[in-house]
Amino acid sequence: MAAFAEGTPCWVDAQLPDLEAGKRFYGELFGWTFDAVTGEARVGGRRAAGLVPKRDGRMPTTWTVYLATPDAGALAARIRAAGGQMVMEPYPVGPYGVVALAADPGGAVFGLRQGGDLDDGLQTEMEPGSFCWMEVYTREKDAVDTFYAAVFGYVAQDLTEGSLDYRVWSPPGSRPGDDTAFGGRAVITEAFPAEMPGHVLVYFAVADCDAACEATVRMGGRITNAPFDTPHGRIAVLTDNQGARFAVLAEPEEEPAKARAKEPTKEGDKAGGGGSRAEDDAETAEKSAEKPDDMT
Known part of the structure:
Protein backbone atom coordinates (compact mmCIF):
# COMPACT_ATOMS: atom_id res chain seq x y z
CA MET A 1 0.00 0.00 0.00
CA GLY A 116 -6.64 0.62 6.73
CA ASP A 117 -5.84 -2.71 5.10
CA LEU A 118 -8.25 -2.21 2.21
CA ASP A 119 -7.89 1.50 1.50
CA ASP A 120 -4.90 3.68 0.62
CA GLY A 121 -6.90 6.81 -0.15
CA LEU A 122 -6.52 8.83 -3.33
CA GLN A 123 -5.11 6.94 -6.28
CA THR A 124 -5.01 9.90 -8.65
CA GLU A 125 -4.26 13.61 -8.39
CA MET A 126 -3.75 16.48 -10.84
CA GLU A 127 -5.46 14.87 -13.84
CA PRO A 128 -8.91 16.19 -14.84
CA GLY A 129 -11.55 15.15 -12.33
CA SER A 130 -9.00 14.69 -9.54
CA PHE A 131 -8.01 16.60 -6.41
CA CYS A 132 -5.16 19.04 -7.04
CA TRP A 133 -4.87 21.57 -4.16
CA MET A 134 -6.19 22.59 -0.72
CA GLU A 135 -6.43 26.10 0.68
CA VAL A 136 -7.07 27.16 4.28
CA TYR A 137 -8.74 30.57 4.68
CA THR A 138 -8.45 32.16 8.12
CA ARG A 139 -8.81 35.36 10.13
CA GLU A 140 -6.38 34.04 12.77
CA LYS A 141 -3.17 34.02 10.76
CA ASP A 142 -0.61 33.82 13.54
CA ALA A 143 -2.45 31.18 15.56
CA VAL A 144 -3.16 29.11 12.46
CA ASP A 145 0.42 29.30 11.17
CA THR A 146 1.74 28.20 14.56
CA PHE A 147 -0.85 25.43 14.73
CA TYR A 148 0.02 23.75 11.41
CA ALA A 149 3.75 24.09 12.05
CA ALA A 150 3.41 22.52 15.50
CA VAL A 151 0.99 19.74 14.56
CA PHE A 152 2.30 18.71 11.14
CA GLY A 153 5.72 20.34 10.81
CA TYR A 154 4.88 21.82 7.42
CA VAL A 155 7.69 23.52 5.53
CA ALA A 156 6.39 27.01 4.77
CA GLN A 157 7.11 29.40 1.93
CA ASP A 158 5.65 32.88 2.50
CA LEU A 159 4.59 35.35 -0.16
CA THR A 160 3.84 38.92 0.85
CA GLU A 161 2.83 41.15 -2.02
CA GLY A 162 1.32 44.49 -1.05
CA SER A 163 -1.49 43.75 1.39
CA LEU A 164 -1.65 40.11 0.32
CA ASP A 165 -0.40 37.49 2.77
CA TYR A 166 -0.16 33.90 1.52
CA ARG A 167 1.72 30.85 2.81
CA VAL A 168 2.44 27.71 0.77
CA TRP A 169 2.97 24.36 2.51
CA SER A 170 5.23 21.42 1.67
CA PRO A 171 5.63 18.18 3.68
CA PRO A 172 8.10 17.98 6.59
CA GLY A 173 11.68 17.40 5.47
CA SER A 174 11.03 18.49 1.89
CA ARG A 175 12.45 21.42 -0.04
CA PRO A 176 9.82 24.15 -0.35
CA GLY A 177 8.80 24.85 -3.92
CA ASP A 178 6.49 24.04 -6.78
CA ASP A 179 7.44 20.37 -6.91
CA THR A 180 6.51 19.62 -3.29
CA ALA A 181 3.71 22.05 -2.40
CA PHE A 182 0.27 20.56 -1.75
CA GLY A 183 -1.68 23.47 -0.25
CA GLY A 184 -1.66 26.93 1.22
CA ARG A 185 -3.01 29.38 3.77
CA ALA A 186 -4.79 32.58 2.78
CA VAL A 187 -5.96 35.39 5.06
CA ILE A 188 -9.62 36.43 5.12
CA THR A 189 -9.37 40.20 4.73
CA GLU A 190 -11.92 43.00 4.83
CA ALA A 191 -12.56 42.33 1.14
CA PHE A 192 -14.48 39.18 2.16
CA PRO A 193 -17.97 39.25 3.70
CA ALA A 194 -17.76 39.86 7.45
CA GLU A 195 -19.68 36.66 8.19
CA MET A 196 -17.35 34.38 6.22
CA PRO A 197 -15.84 31.84 8.65
CA GLY A 198 -12.49 30.09 8.48
CA HIS A 199 -12.73 27.23 5.99
CA VAL A 200 -10.87 24.89 3.67
CA LEU A 201 -11.35 25.17 -0.10
CA VAL A 202 -10.83 21.97 -2.12
CA TYR A 203 -9.57 22.24 -5.72
CA PHE A 204 -10.16 19.81 -8.59
CA ALA A 205 -8.30 19.74 -11.90
CA VAL A 206 -10.39 20.13 -15.05
CA ALA A 207 -9.60 20.18 -18.75
CA ASP A 208 -11.61 23.37 -19.41
CA CYS A 209 -12.44 25.83 -16.62
CA ASP A 210 -15.10 27.73 -18.58
CA ALA A 211 -16.80 24.53 -19.67
CA ALA A 212 -16.88 23.39 -16.04
CA CYS A 213 -18.56 26.68 -15.08
CA GLU A 214 -21.14 26.33 -17.84
CA ALA A 215 -21.91 22.75 -16.83
CA THR A 216 -22.26 23.75 -13.18
CA VAL A 217 -24.82 26.45 -13.99
CA ARG A 218 -26.69 24.19 -16.40
CA MET A 219 -27.08 21.58 -13.66
CA GLY A 220 -28.36 24.05 -11.08
CA GLY A 221 -25.11 25.08 -9.40
CA ARG A 222 -23.59 28.55 -9.16
CA ILE A 223 -20.41 30.37 -10.09
CA THR A 224 -19.06 31.78 -6.82
CA ASN A 225 -15.99 33.45 -8.36
CA ALA A 226 -15.89 33.82 -12.14
CA PRO A 227 -13.00 32.25 -14.09
CA PHE A 228 -9.71 34.14 -14.09
CA ASP A 229 -6.26 33.39 -15.45
CA THR A 230 -3.07 32.75 -13.49
CA PRO A 231 0.42 31.80 -14.73
CA HIS A 232 -0.38 28.13 -14.12
CA GLY A 233 -3.94 27.92 -15.32
CA ARG A 234 -7.49 29.20 -15.26
CA ILE A 235 -9.37 29.03 -11.95
CA ALA A 236 -12.97 29.43 -10.78
CA VAL A 237 -14.78 28.83 -7.50
CA LEU A 238 -18.10 27.01 -7.85
CA THR A 239 -21.02 25.84 -5.71
CA ASP A 240 -22.84 22.65 -6.63
CA ASN A 241 -26.63 22.29 -6.80
CA GLN A 242 -26.78 21.25 -3.12
CA GLY A 243 -24.59 23.99 -1.68
CA ALA A 244 -21.11 22.44 -1.52
CA ARG A 245 -18.37 24.89 -2.52
CA PHE A 246 -15.20 23.89 -4.42
CA ALA A 247 -12.70 25.28 -6.91
CA VAL A 248 -11.58 24.09 -10.34
CA LEU A 249 -8.23 24.60 -12.09
CA ALA A 250 -7.48 24.06 -15.76
CA GLU A 251 -3.76 24.08 -16.45
CA PRO A 252 -2.50 25.83 -19.61
CA GLU A 253 -2.59 23.79 -22.80
CA GLU A 254 1.19 23.68 -22.95
CA GLU A 255 1.24 22.27 -19.40
CA PRO A 256 -1.52 19.65 -19.34
CA ALA A 257 -2.44 18.23 -15.95
CA LYS A 258 -0.76 14.90 -15.37
CA ALA A 259 -2.06 11.90 -13.50
CA ARG A 260 -0.13 11.42 -10.29
CA ALA A 261 -0.62 8.12 -8.56
CA LYS A 262 0.57 8.06 -4.98
CA GLU A 263 4.20 7.09 -5.38
CA PRO A 264 7.40 8.45 -3.82
CA THR A 265 7.99 10.76 -6.79
CA LYS A 266 6.33 14.19 -6.86
CA GLU A 267 4.84 16.31 -9.62
CA GLY A 268 7.39 18.10 -11.77
CA ASP A 269 8.44 21.70 -11.21
CA LYS A 270 6.25 24.29 -12.95
CA ALA A 271 8.41 27.36 -12.46
CA GLY A 272 8.87 27.73 -16.20
CA GLY A 273 5.20 28.60 -16.66
CA GLY A 274 5.72 32.29 -16.03
CA GLY A 275 5.65 32.50 -12.23
CA SER A 276 6.05 30.48 -9.06
CA ARG A 277 3.35 28.27 -7.59
CA ALA A 278 3.25 30.61 -4.59
CA GLU A 279 2.55 33.58 -6.89
CA ASP A 280 -0.22 31.62 -8.61
CA ASP A 281 -1.91 30.66 -5.35
CA ALA A 282 -1.60 34.15 -3.92
CA GLU A 283 -3.32 35.52 -7.02
CA THR A 284 -6.10 32.97 -6.49
CA ALA A 285 -6.68 34.22 -2.95
CA GLU A 286 -6.58 37.82 -4.12
CA LYS A 287 -9.14 37.19 -6.86
CA SER A 288 -11.42 35.38 -4.41
CA ALA A 289 -11.27 38.40 -2.16
CA GLU A 290 -12.09 40.75 -5.02
CA LYS A 291 -15.28 39.00 -6.06
CA PRO A 292 -16.91 37.19 -3.11
CA ASP A 293 -20.20 36.75 -4.98
CA ASP A 294 -21.38 33.74 -2.99
CA MET A 295 -20.57 32.26 0.38
CA THR A 296 -22.41 28.96 0.36
Missing part, protein backbone atom coordinates in the same frame (compact mmCIF):
# COMPACT_ATOMS: atom_id res chain seq x y z
CA ALA A 2 1.39 3.38 -1.01
CA ALA A 3 2.13 5.73 1.88
CA PHE A 4 1.14 9.37 2.33
CA ALA A 5 3.37 11.68 4.35
CA GLU A 6 1.65 12.67 7.58
CA GLY A 7 -0.34 15.87 7.18
CA THR A 8 -0.67 15.64 3.40
CA PRO A 9 -4.04 15.31 1.65
CA CYS A 10 -4.99 11.66 1.19
CA TRP A 11 -8.76 11.82 0.59
CA VAL A 12 -11.64 14.20 -0.12
CA ASP A 13 -15.36 13.71 0.25
CA ALA A 14 -18.59 15.69 0.19
CA GLN A 15 -21.52 15.31 2.57
CA LEU A 16 -24.66 15.78 0.50
CA PRO A 17 -28.40 15.73 1.32
CA ASP A 18 -29.21 13.88 -1.93
CA LEU A 19 -26.54 11.33 -2.77
CA GLU A 20 -27.98 10.26 -6.12
CA ALA A 21 -28.32 13.87 -7.26
CA GLY A 22 -24.68 14.37 -6.27
CA LYS A 23 -23.61 11.42 -8.38
CA ARG A 24 -25.44 12.83 -11.39
CA PHE A 25 -23.96 16.31 -10.89
CA TYR A 26 -20.34 15.28 -10.39
CA GLY A 27 -20.58 12.40 -12.82
CA GLU A 28 -21.36 14.85 -15.59
CA LEU A 29 -19.04 17.61 -14.34
CA PHE A 30 -15.92 15.51 -13.76
CA GLY A 31 -16.70 12.35 -15.71
CA TRP A 32 -16.72 10.31 -12.52
CA THR A 33 -17.93 6.75 -12.39
CA PHE A 34 -18.94 5.20 -9.09
CA ASP A 35 -17.92 1.90 -7.56
CA ALA A 36 -20.96 -0.35 -7.25
CA VAL A 37 -19.92 -1.59 -3.78
CA THR A 38 -18.30 1.40 -2.03
CA GLY A 39 -19.89 4.24 -4.02
CA GLU A 40 -16.48 5.91 -4.35
CA ALA A 41 -15.91 8.18 -7.33
CA ARG A 42 -13.31 6.99 -9.81
CA VAL A 43 -11.32 8.52 -12.65
CA GLY A 44 -10.04 5.95 -15.11
CA GLY A 45 -10.76 3.23 -12.55
CA ARG A 46 -8.73 4.96 -9.79
CA ARG A 47 -10.16 6.33 -6.54
CA ALA A 48 -10.68 10.10 -6.80
CA ALA A 49 -13.18 11.13 -4.10
CA GLY A 50 -16.15 10.10 -2.01
CA LEU A 51 -19.76 11.28 -1.91
CA VAL A 52 -21.54 10.45 1.35
CA PRO A 53 -25.08 11.10 2.59
CA LYS A 54 -25.50 13.91 5.10
CA ARG A 55 -27.23 12.20 8.00
CA ASP A 56 -27.43 15.24 10.28
CA GLY A 57 -29.17 18.31 8.91
CA ARG A 58 -27.17 20.51 11.27
CA MET A 59 -23.95 19.58 9.48
CA PRO A 60 -22.89 21.76 6.52
CA THR A 61 -23.10 20.59 2.94
CA THR A 62 -19.41 20.77 2.17
CA TRP A 63 -16.29 19.24 0.70
CA THR A 64 -13.78 17.99 3.28
CA VAL A 65 -10.09 17.25 2.78
CA TYR A 66 -8.55 14.50 4.90
CA LEU A 67 -4.93 14.63 6.04
CA ALA A 68 -2.98 11.44 6.39
CA THR A 69 -1.71 10.07 9.67
CA PRO A 70 -0.36 6.72 10.89
CA ASP A 71 -2.04 7.26 14.29
CA ALA A 72 -5.27 9.26 14.42
CA GLY A 73 -5.44 9.11 18.21
CA ALA A 74 -1.97 10.57 18.69
CA LEU A 75 -2.65 13.24 16.08
CA ALA A 76 -5.90 14.22 17.80
CA ALA A 77 -3.96 14.74 21.03
CA ARG A 78 -1.46 16.99 19.24
CA ILE A 79 -4.28 18.99 17.68
CA ARG A 80 -5.85 19.69 21.07
CA ALA A 81 -2.48 20.57 22.62
CA ALA A 82 -1.80 23.06 19.81
CA GLY A 83 -5.07 24.93 20.27
CA GLY A 84 -7.26 23.07 17.80
CA GLN A 85 -10.48 21.18 18.52
CA MET A 86 -11.80 17.76 17.67
CA VAL A 87 -15.15 18.06 15.93
CA MET A 88 -15.48 14.28 15.74
CA GLU A 89 -13.16 11.98 17.67
CA PRO A 90 -11.32 9.21 15.77
CA TYR A 91 -13.52 6.22 15.03
CA PRO A 92 -12.84 3.01 13.07
CA VAL A 93 -14.48 2.34 9.73
CA GLY A 94 -13.74 -1.37 9.57
CA PRO A 95 -10.92 -2.44 7.24
CA TYR A 96 -10.91 1.05 5.71
CA GLY A 97 -9.04 2.62 8.64
CA VAL A 98 -9.84 5.38 11.14
CA VAL A 99 -11.26 8.82 10.44
CA ALA A 100 -11.92 11.99 12.45
CA LEU A 101 -12.77 15.66 11.99
CA ALA A 102 -10.82 18.54 13.53
CA ALA A 103 -10.83 22.34 13.47
CA ASP A 104 -7.83 24.64 13.52
CA PRO A 105 -7.74 27.73 15.82
CA GLY A 106 -9.41 29.78 13.09
CA GLY A 107 -12.34 27.39 12.78
CA ALA A 108 -11.40 25.73 9.48
CA VAL A 109 -12.51 22.07 9.56
CA PHE A 110 -10.44 19.27 8.06
CA GLY A 111 -10.43 15.50 8.31
CA LEU A 112 -7.89 12.99 9.61
CA ARG A 113 -7.51 9.64 7.94
CA GLN A 114 -5.54 6.67 9.18
CA GLY A 115 -5.40 4.18 6.33
Whole structure:
Protein backbone atom coordinates (compact mmCIF):
# COMPACT_ATOMS: atom_id res chain seq x y z
CA MET A 1 0.00 0.00 0.00
CA ALA A 2 1.39 3.38 -1.01
CA ALA A 3 2.13 5.73 1.88
CA PHE A 4 1.14 9.37 2.33
CA ALA A 5 3.37 11.68 4.35
CA GLU A 6 1.65 12.67 7.58
CA GLY A 7 -0.34 15.87 7.18
CA THR A 8 -0.67 15.64 3.40
CA PRO A 9 -4.04 15.31 1.65
CA CYS A 10 -4.99 11.66 1.19
CA TRP A 11 -8.76 11.82 0.59
CA VAL A 12 -11.64 14.20 -0.12
CA ASP A 13 -15.36 13.71 0.25
CA ALA A 14 -18.59 15.69 0.19
CA GLN A 15 -21.52 15.31 2.57
CA LEU A 16 -24.66 15.78 0.50
CA PRO A 17 -28.40 15.73 1.32
CA ASP A 18 -29.21 13.88 -1.93
CA LEU A 19 -26.54 11.33 -2.77
CA GLU A 20 -27.98 10.26 -6.12
CA ALA A 21 -28.32 13.87 -7.26
CA GLY A 22 -24.68 14.37 -6.27
CA LYS A 23 -23.61 11.42 -8.38
CA ARG A 24 -25.44 12.83 -11.39
CA PHE A 25 -23.96 16.31 -10.89
CA TYR A 26 -20.34 15.28 -10.39
CA GLY A 27 -20.58 12.40 -12.82
CA GLU A 28 -21.36 14.85 -15.59
CA LEU A 29 -19.04 17.61 -14.34
CA PHE A 30 -15.92 15.51 -13.76
CA GLY A 31 -16.70 12.35 -15.71
CA TRP A 32 -16.72 10.31 -12.52
CA THR A 33 -17.93 6.75 -12.39
CA PHE A 34 -18.94 5.20 -9.09
CA ASP A 35 -17.92 1.90 -7.56
CA ALA A 36 -20.96 -0.35 -7.25
CA VAL A 37 -19.92 -1.59 -3.78
CA THR A 38 -18.30 1.40 -2.03
CA GLY A 39 -19.89 4.24 -4.02
CA GLU A 40 -16.48 5.91 -4.35
CA ALA A 41 -15.91 8.18 -7.33
CA ARG A 42 -13.31 6.99 -9.81
CA VAL A 43 -11.32 8.52 -12.65
CA GLY A 44 -10.04 5.95 -15.11
CA GLY A 45 -10.76 3.23 -12.55
CA ARG A 46 -8.73 4.96 -9.79
CA ARG A 47 -10.16 6.33 -6.54
CA ALA A 48 -10.68 10.10 -6.80
CA ALA A 49 -13.18 11.13 -4.10
CA GLY A 50 -16.15 10.10 -2.01
CA LEU A 51 -19.76 11.28 -1.91
CA VAL A 52 -21.54 10.45 1.35
CA PRO A 53 -25.08 11.10 2.59
CA LYS A 54 -25.50 13.91 5.10
CA ARG A 55 -27.23 12.20 8.00
CA ASP A 56 -27.43 15.24 10.28
CA GLY A 57 -29.17 18.31 8.91
CA ARG A 58 -27.17 20.51 11.27
CA MET A 59 -23.95 19.58 9.48
CA PRO A 60 -22.89 21.76 6.52
CA THR A 61 -23.10 20.59 2.94
CA THR A 62 -19.41 20.77 2.17
CA TRP A 63 -16.29 19.24 0.70
CA THR A 64 -13.78 17.99 3.28
CA VAL A 65 -10.09 17.25 2.78
CA TYR A 66 -8.55 14.50 4.90
CA LEU A 67 -4.93 14.63 6.04
CA ALA A 68 -2.98 11.44 6.39
CA THR A 69 -1.71 10.07 9.67
CA PRO A 70 -0.36 6.72 10.89
CA ASP A 71 -2.04 7.26 14.29
CA ALA A 72 -5.27 9.26 14.42
CA GLY A 73 -5.44 9.11 18.21
CA ALA A 74 -1.97 10.57 18.69
CA LEU A 75 -2.65 13.24 16.08
CA ALA A 76 -5.90 14.22 17.80
CA ALA A 77 -3.96 14.74 21.03
CA ARG A 78 -1.46 16.99 19.24
CA ILE A 79 -4.28 18.99 17.68
CA ARG A 80 -5.85 19.69 21.07
CA ALA A 81 -2.48 20.57 22.62
CA ALA A 82 -1.80 23.06 19.81
CA GLY A 83 -5.07 24.93 20.27
CA GLY A 84 -7.26 23.07 17.80
CA GLN A 85 -10.48 21.18 18.52
CA MET A 86 -11.80 17.76 17.67
CA VAL A 87 -15.15 18.06 15.93
CA MET A 88 -15.48 14.28 15.74
CA GLU A 89 -13.16 11.98 17.67
CA PRO A 90 -11.32 9.21 15.77
CA TYR A 91 -13.52 6.22 15.03
CA PRO A 92 -12.84 3.01 13.07
CA VAL A 93 -14.48 2.34 9.73
CA GLY A 94 -13.74 -1.37 9.57
CA PRO A 95 -10.92 -2.44 7.24
CA TYR A 96 -10.91 1.05 5.71
CA GLY A 97 -9.04 2.62 8.64
CA VAL A 98 -9.84 5.38 11.14
CA VAL A 99 -11.26 8.82 10.44
CA ALA A 100 -11.92 11.99 12.45
CA LEU A 101 -12.77 15.66 11.99
CA ALA A 102 -10.82 18.54 13.53
CA ALA A 103 -10.83 22.34 13.47
CA ASP A 104 -7.83 24.64 13.52
CA PRO A 105 -7.74 27.73 15.82
CA GLY A 106 -9.41 29.78 13.09
CA GLY A 107 -12.34 27.39 12.78
CA ALA A 108 -11.40 25.73 9.48
CA VAL A 109 -12.51 22.07 9.56
CA PHE A 110 -10.44 19.27 8.06
CA GLY A 111 -10.43 15.50 8.31
CA LEU A 112 -7.89 12.99 9.61
CA ARG A 113 -7.51 9.64 7.94
CA GLN A 114 -5.54 6.67 9.18
CA GLY A 115 -5.40 4.18 6.33
CA GLY A 116 -6.64 0.62 6.73
CA ASP A 117 -5.84 -2.71 5.10
CA LEU A 118 -8.25 -2.21 2.21
CA ASP A 119 -7.89 1.50 1.50
CA ASP A 120 -4.90 3.68 0.62
CA GLY A 121 -6.90 6.81 -0.15
CA LEU A 122 -6.52 8.83 -3.33
CA GLN A 123 -5.11 6.94 -6.28
CA THR A 124 -5.01 9.90 -8.65
CA GLU A 125 -4.26 13.61 -8.39
CA MET A 126 -3.75 16.48 -10.84
CA GLU A 127 -5.46 14.87 -13.84
CA PRO A 128 -8.91 16.19 -14.84
CA GLY A 129 -11.55 15.15 -12.33
CA SER A 130 -9.00 14.69 -9.54
CA PHE A 131 -8.01 16.60 -6.41
CA CYS A 132 -5.16 19.04 -7.04
CA TRP A 133 -4.87 21.57 -4.16
CA MET A 134 -6.19 22.59 -0.72
CA GLU A 135 -6.43 26.10 0.68
CA VAL A 136 -7.07 27.16 4.28
CA TYR A 137 -8.74 30.57 4.68
CA THR A 138 -8.45 32.16 8.12
CA ARG A 139 -8.81 35.36 10.13
CA GLU A 140 -6.38 34.04 12.77
CA LYS A 141 -3.17 34.02 10.76
CA ASP A 142 -0.61 33.82 13.54
CA ALA A 143 -2.45 31.18 15.56
CA VAL A 144 -3.16 29.11 12.46
CA ASP A 145 0.42 29.30 11.17
CA THR A 146 1.74 28.20 14.56
CA PHE A 147 -0.85 25.43 14.73
CA TYR A 148 0.02 23.75 11.41
CA ALA A 149 3.75 24.09 12.05
CA ALA A 150 3.41 22.52 15.50
CA VAL A 151 0.99 19.74 14.56
CA PHE A 152 2.30 18.71 11.14
CA GLY A 153 5.72 20.34 10.81
CA TYR A 154 4.88 21.82 7.42
CA VAL A 155 7.69 23.52 5.53
CA ALA A 156 6.39 27.01 4.77
CA GLN A 157 7.11 29.40 1.93
CA ASP A 158 5.65 32.88 2.50
CA LEU A 159 4.59 35.35 -0.16
CA THR A 160 3.84 38.92 0.85
CA GLU A 161 2.83 41.15 -2.02
CA GLY A 162 1.32 44.49 -1.05
CA SER A 163 -1.49 43.75 1.39
CA LEU A 164 -1.65 40.11 0.32
CA ASP A 165 -0.40 37.49 2.77
CA TYR A 166 -0.16 33.90 1.52
CA ARG A 167 1.72 30.85 2.81
CA VAL A 168 2.44 27.71 0.77
CA TRP A 169 2.97 24.36 2.51
CA SER A 170 5.23 21.42 1.67
CA PRO A 171 5.63 18.18 3.68
CA PRO A 172 8.10 17.98 6.59
CA GLY A 173 11.68 17.40 5.47
CA SER A 174 11.03 18.49 1.89
CA ARG A 175 12.45 21.42 -0.04
CA PRO A 176 9.82 24.15 -0.35
CA GLY A 177 8.80 24.85 -3.92
CA ASP A 178 6.49 24.04 -6.78
CA ASP A 179 7.44 20.37 -6.91
CA THR A 180 6.51 19.62 -3.29
CA ALA A 181 3.71 22.05 -2.40
CA PHE A 182 0.27 20.56 -1.75
CA GLY A 183 -1.68 23.47 -0.25
CA GLY A 184 -1.66 26.93 1.22
CA ARG A 185 -3.01 29.38 3.77
CA ALA A 186 -4.79 32.58 2.78
CA VAL A 187 -5.96 35.39 5.06
CA ILE A 188 -9.62 36.43 5.12
CA THR A 189 -9.37 40.20 4.73
CA GLU A 190 -11.92 43.00 4.83
CA ALA A 191 -12.56 42.33 1.14
CA PHE A 192 -14.48 39.18 2.16
CA PRO A 193 -17.97 39.25 3.70
CA ALA A 194 -17.76 39.86 7.45
CA GLU A 195 -19.68 36.66 8.19
CA MET A 196 -17.35 34.38 6.22
CA PRO A 197 -15.84 31.84 8.65
CA GLY A 198 -12.49 30.09 8.48
CA HIS A 199 -12.73 27.23 5.99
CA VAL A 200 -10.87 24.89 3.67
CA LEU A 201 -11.35 25.17 -0.10
CA VAL A 202 -10.83 21.97 -2.12
CA TYR A 203 -9.57 22.24 -5.72
CA PHE A 204 -10.16 19.81 -8.59
CA ALA A 205 -8.30 19.74 -11.90
CA VAL A 206 -10.39 20.13 -15.05
CA ALA A 207 -9.60 20.18 -18.75
CA ASP A 208 -11.61 23.37 -19.41
CA CYS A 209 -12.44 25.83 -16.62
CA ASP A 210 -15.10 27.73 -18.58
CA ALA A 211 -16.80 24.53 -19.67
CA ALA A 212 -16.88 23.39 -16.04
CA CYS A 213 -18.56 26.68 -15.08
CA GLU A 214 -21.14 26.33 -17.84
CA ALA A 215 -21.91 22.75 -16.83
CA THR A 216 -22.26 23.75 -13.18
CA VAL A 217 -24.82 26.45 -13.99
CA ARG A 218 -26.69 24.19 -16.40
CA MET A 219 -27.08 21.58 -13.66
CA GLY A 220 -28.36 24.05 -11.08
CA GLY A 221 -25.11 25.08 -9.40
CA ARG A 222 -23.59 28.55 -9.16
CA ILE A 223 -20.41 30.37 -10.09
CA THR A 224 -19.06 31.78 -6.82
CA ASN A 225 -15.99 33.45 -8.36
CA ALA A 226 -15.89 33.82 -12.14
CA PRO A 227 -13.00 32.25 -14.09
CA PHE A 228 -9.71 34.14 -14.09
CA ASP A 229 -6.26 33.39 -15.45
CA THR A 230 -3.07 32.75 -13.49
CA PRO A 231 0.42 31.80 -14.73
CA HIS A 232 -0.38 28.13 -14.12
CA GLY A 233 -3.94 27.92 -15.32
CA ARG A 234 -7.49 29.20 -15.26
CA ILE A 235 -9.37 29.03 -11.95
CA ALA A 236 -12.97 29.43 -10.78
CA VAL A 237 -14.78 28.83 -7.50
CA LEU A 238 -18.10 27.01 -7.85
CA THR A 239 -21.02 25.84 -5.71
CA ASP A 240 -22.84 22.65 -6.63
CA ASN A 241 -26.63 22.29 -6.80
CA GLN A 242 -26.78 21.25 -3.12
CA GLY A 243 -24.59 23.99 -1.68
CA ALA A 244 -21.11 22.44 -1.52
CA ARG A 245 -18.37 24.89 -2.52
CA PHE A 246 -15.20 23.89 -4.42
CA ALA A 247 -12.70 25.28 -6.91
CA VAL A 248 -11.58 24.09 -10.34
CA LEU A 249 -8.23 24.60 -12.09
CA ALA A 250 -7.48 24.06 -15.76
CA GLU A 251 -3.76 24.08 -16.45
CA PRO A 252 -2.50 25.83 -19.61
CA GLU A 253 -2.59 23.79 -22.80
CA GLU A 254 1.19 23.68 -22.95
CA GLU A 255 1.24 22.27 -19.40
CA PRO A 256 -1.52 19.65 -19.34
CA ALA A 257 -2.44 18.23 -15.95
CA LYS A 258 -0.76 14.90 -15.37
CA ALA A 259 -2.06 11.90 -13.50
CA ARG A 260 -0.13 11.42 -10.29
CA ALA A 261 -0.62 8.12 -8.56
CA LYS A 262 0.57 8.06 -4.98
CA GLU A 263 4.20 7.09 -5.38
CA PRO A 264 7.40 8.45 -3.82
CA THR A 265 7.99 10.76 -6.79
CA LYS A 266 6.33 14.19 -6.86
CA GLU A 267 4.84 16.31 -9.62
CA GLY A 268 7.39 18.10 -11.77
CA ASP A 269 8.44 21.70 -11.21
CA LYS A 270 6.25 24.29 -12.95
CA ALA A 271 8.41 27.36 -12.46
CA GLY A 272 8.87 27.73 -16.20
CA GLY A 273 5.20 28.60 -16.66
CA GLY A 274 5.72 32.29 -16.03
CA GLY A 275 5.65 32.50 -12.23
CA SER A 276 6.05 30.48 -9.06
CA ARG A 277 3.35 28.27 -7.59
CA ALA A 278 3.25 30.61 -4.59
CA GLU A 279 2.55 33.58 -6.89
CA ASP A 280 -0.22 31.62 -8.61
CA ASP A 281 -1.91 30.66 -5.35
CA ALA A 282 -1.60 34.15 -3.92
CA GLU A 283 -3.32 35.52 -7.02
CA THR A 284 -6.10 32.97 -6.49
CA ALA A 285 -6.68 34.22 -2.95
CA GLU A 286 -6.58 37.82 -4.12
CA LYS A 287 -9.14 37.19 -6.86
CA SER A 288 -11.42 35.38 -4.41
CA ALA A 289 -11.27 38.40 -2.16
CA GLU A 290 -12.09 40.75 -5.02
CA LYS A 291 -15.28 39.00 -6.06
CA PRO A 292 -16.91 37.19 -3.11
CA ASP A 293 -20.20 36.75 -4.98
CA ASP A 294 -21.38 33.74 -2.99
CA MET A 295 -20.57 32.26 0.38
CA THR A 296 -22.41 28.96 0.36
